[in-house]
Amino acid sequence: MINLGMETTRPSAAASSGTAEKAFSFLSKGWREVRDSAGADLKLMRARANSFKDLADRELENFLNSASAFSAPPLPPAEGAIAEIEFVKRIQPKLSEIRRAYSSPDFSRKVLERWSPKATIRIDLSAIKNAIVSEADVAGGFLDFRIEGVQGRRKVRWKGWESEGEEEEKEEWEPIRMLKTGLKEIERKSQSTDIFGNFAGSELVEKLKLSLRSISKEPQECKEILPLDLPELLAYFVKQSGPLFDQLGIRRDICDKIVEVLCSKQKDYLVSHSLSASEESLLRNENINDELDLRIASVLQSTGHHYDGGLWNDAAKHESTDKKRHVAIVTTASLPWMTGTAVNPLFRAAYLARTAKQNVTLMVPWLCKSDQELVYPNSMTFNSPEEQEAYIRNWLEERVGFKADFKISFYPGKFAKERRSIIPAGDTSQFISRKEADIAILEEPEHLNWYHHGKRWTDTFNHVVGVVHTNYLEYIKREKNGAIQAFFVKHINNLIARAYCHKVLRLSAATQDLPKSVICNVHGVNPKFLKVGEKIAAERERGEQAFSKGAYFLGKMVWAKGYRELIDLLAKHKNDLEDFKLDIYGNGEDSHEVQSAARKLDLNLNFLKGRDHADDSLHGYKVFINPSVSDVLCTATAEALAMGKFVICTDHPSNDFFRSFPNCLTYKTTEDFVARVKEAMASEPQPLTPEERYHLSWEAATQRFMEYSELDKVLSSDSNVSREGANPKNIMKKSVSMPNLSGMVDGGLAFAHYCLTGNEILRLATGAIPGSRDYDKQHCIDLHLLPPQVQNPVYGW
Known part of the structure; x- marks a missing residue:
């Protein structure tokens, strides 16, 4: 449609007439050129058709002559040759009749008329001219170019505003129409027979119907999804600004409250205007955030928008060529x-x-x-x-x-x-x-x-x-x-x-x-420590003495590994632990300072060279002491528990995992520390149960890793399969339909970090380390690498 009814000023009659004459002359000249070109193409098609006809005549003549030559062979032919000759004799009269038919001029003319466009195509250009210069038409109307008729005859028609609301019914795409007809036929048969009894109304049929409706969606259906209003846009902006608010110290529940306030009044409106009846029923128990996401996604999908990547990130990802990840x-x-x-x-x-x-x-x-x-x-x-x-x-x-x-x-x-x-x-x-x-x-x-x-x-x-x-x-x-x-x-x-x-x-x-x-x-724990624990438990069952030594501490000898806390505890309660002796195993940068501090305070500490925790000389100790508060999760503590020893550690988040083990004794105050030491030295640790041993093993640790890292979902081939009762978010994949502000922020931070780390001064x-932005010459020799300037050349003029 060409809308001419938006003009607010009217040009003069002379100017309008001159413009119309120029436009009419231009269109007439263009149409003559198209007509001449079509005539030349038609002549070429006729010439090629005649050449094909002559070639077919020659081939048919050769075929008939060769068949006649075989009619009287010198030797008795095979049965196949006799059958072939008889077949040619039978069809020869029919071939002659067909040859006469297509050789006639009338046949060629009819075929060419059917396959070629009309030699003359008339277009009423006077309507365009009258429409441009007509004052009444300029005031309120529009041109309507339509293709009408079976043979595709083109007409230019002028329509007034009074017919603007009249919508002609859009013809449906033929493959879609045939597929819909087939589905209806299957459903009709399924109602009358038992063979298709389980097919009608199945999830596959419903999804296929929904896909067909989305493919052949009418313009009226697109108009049902109304554009986003200001509260919705503000709510989505606040919702996606979570990373920025986290950096500013704004709590996430405050952001959720703002989103709820902006959208709560329009909750029913969102569902009724954005989703179908089935989707609406699935969202009855969902919160406003999910409804807002689906609302945004539905609007974007109605516009045909497809989001493939962000400002900073690369949309192309590796896809494994083999079956394994x-x-x-x-x-x-x-x-x-x-x-x-x-x-x-x-x-x-x-x-x-x-x-x-x-x-x-x-x-x-x-x-x-x-x-x-x-x-x-x-x-x-x-x-x-x-x-x-x-x-x-x-x-x-x-x-x-x-x-x-x-x-x-x-x-x-x-x-x-x-x-x-x-x-x-x-x-x-x-x-x-x-x-x-x-x-x-x-x-x-x-x-x-x-x-x-x-x-x-x-x-x-x-x-x-x-x-x-x-x-x-x-x-x-x-x-x-x-x-x-x-x-x-x-x-x-x-x-x-x-x-x-x-x-x-x-x-x-x-x-x-x-x-x-x-x-x-x-x-997890090295399997060797679990075997040591099983061995000690067997010795205790036989009545043998499993632990012949007292307490020890093992760790890299730096102050941050708990040596400062240990010396302070023993110095403060030196009199309470007068008979307590502790062996310390470790090497490190602060060895000399740690030993000097212990000697000055006259502590009963025996410093020994560092060794592997699985060493046989450490199996006889009954109590492991670890006062460190800098560890995230002390491996030595887990190993000592696996060997069936008592562990005395501080009440600290790094030891939360070990609290469930009965041999783990935690303390909060220095007085508690003294009580725990005396308790451990006067009693025997409990043997580990099979469940506790498994909890410490690497098999259990790997299972926890797969679950909490979501690696099991990534590696699973069924991770993308829809399941019954799935979350409504699976109905509409938002990540593909619209950009994620959080991802854009993450990409921007990565780009900023890349720029900062590229500056050697910063x-x-x-x-x-100086020169650590690239590897050096010795690395190239050891690892057989190309020099950095070859791997990442810098181009200049």
Whole structure:
């Protein structure tokens, strides 16, 4: 339609007439050119039809001649040849008749007339001319170009405003009409027979009907979904601004209350104007937030809008080419450094790969020899990654008792002496091949991404899970100007968790409350410790003395690992624990200071060299003491419980997981500590039950990890299958229909972090290792890598 009724001023008669004449001349000239072109095409089609006819005549003549040649063969022909000749003789009269028919001029003329357009097509251009210059028509009317008639004759018709409301019935698309007719026929048969008894009214038929209605939706149906009003837009903006309000300190329940106030008065209106009757019945028990989401989605779908990505994120994700999914576990340490981030991810990789449901790759840092001498115990070094990989696999198989089938890969890392930690060098994500970039498990995601300058993990991987191991804020507060540093690190950690992870698992409530996080202990105990516990329980059943020693403490000898709290407790109650003796096993940077402080206070402490907790010399101790408040989840505590020992620890969130074990004795005050020590030294620990042993095992830890990280849903092939009674959100996929403001905020934070970590001055000011934005020459030699300038060239003029 061309609407000419919106003009508010009328041009002069002369101007209107001149314009009309020019328009009429232009249209006439154009139509003559189209007609001439159509005539030339028609002549060409006729010429080609004549050539095809001549070719068919020749081929038929050859066919008949060859059939006649076979009519009198010199030798008796086979039965097949005789049948073929008889067939040709029978059809020869009919072929001659057909040949005469299509050779006639009338036949060619009729065929060409049916397949070609009309030689002359008339269009009434005078109507256009009259409409332009007509004063009455300009005042209130519009042109209506329509195709009418069976042969597609085109007409230009002028309609007044009085006929604007008349809507002609839209013809339905032929395939859809035929499919609907078929479904109606099946339903009719199902009512009269028992064969289709279970088919009519089934979920499949109803969904197919709904799909057909959506495909062939009439314009009137689209008009039923009214546009969004201002309260709805404000409510959705407040709802999607949750991440921003979290950073500003505004509680989430306040945001929910604002949304409810904005939309509560229109709740019935939303349901009645946005959803069908079936969807409305499903939403009767839903809250206003779900109804608002579906309202927004329905409006966007009615406009045909489809959201494929955001401002910052990459919509293209990896899709696995084989049947198995790929899990990449990235950690910040490696054996032989006996730290939690080296041991626990190694066990996680082994037990995830043991199920054989997914391929697993463990990524660990590779240190140059100069850094290896500073980190690994007893000056142990490796000449190649293959040599270190062999050491790791031998250590693991000796403890788990089975051959773990997973891949070990290395990425460049550098050791920070001041922080006693390994910092990734370069973009860690680039060392995971594209076909394996499916699911990522970031052990210590904040540590891995403090100085990460590369691709965003959530853009590279389909699902990213972060596991928080360390309470960094507690360590930082002990340093100079620790309160200020902790303030900035807290917000940086929030940014990293929000920008680079889909889900974050905190081992205990001792860590900071990160976005997208849940609390769950997903670590287990080395099977070797559980076997020691079973052995000690068997000895006690036979009446043998299982524990021949008293109490001990084991841990890296740095003040933050609980040595300060331990010395203060023993010094304050020195007289109450006069006969109490404690053996301490550990090595570390603060060894000299810790031992000097104990000697000055004349404490009854026996300092011994650090060793593996599974060492036979430690099996005879009955009591393990751990006063640390900086741990997130002490691995040594879990190992001591697995061996059937008493554990005395502080009443702290890091020990919440151990409270359910009867051998775990917690204290709140220093007086409670003395009472717990005397109680443990005077009694015997209870043997672990099978349920308690399983609760400590890596099998149970892996099951908890799969559940709380939502990895079981991601890996399950049935995760996208609709189930009876599913949430109404499954009716309409909002994530595909509309942008998510929270995702846009996360992408913006990731982009800002990328820009900040790309500046070397800012990196050095925040404590990064110089030159750690890219790996160095020695890493290229050890890991057989191309130089960074070749991997990521900088183009210039």
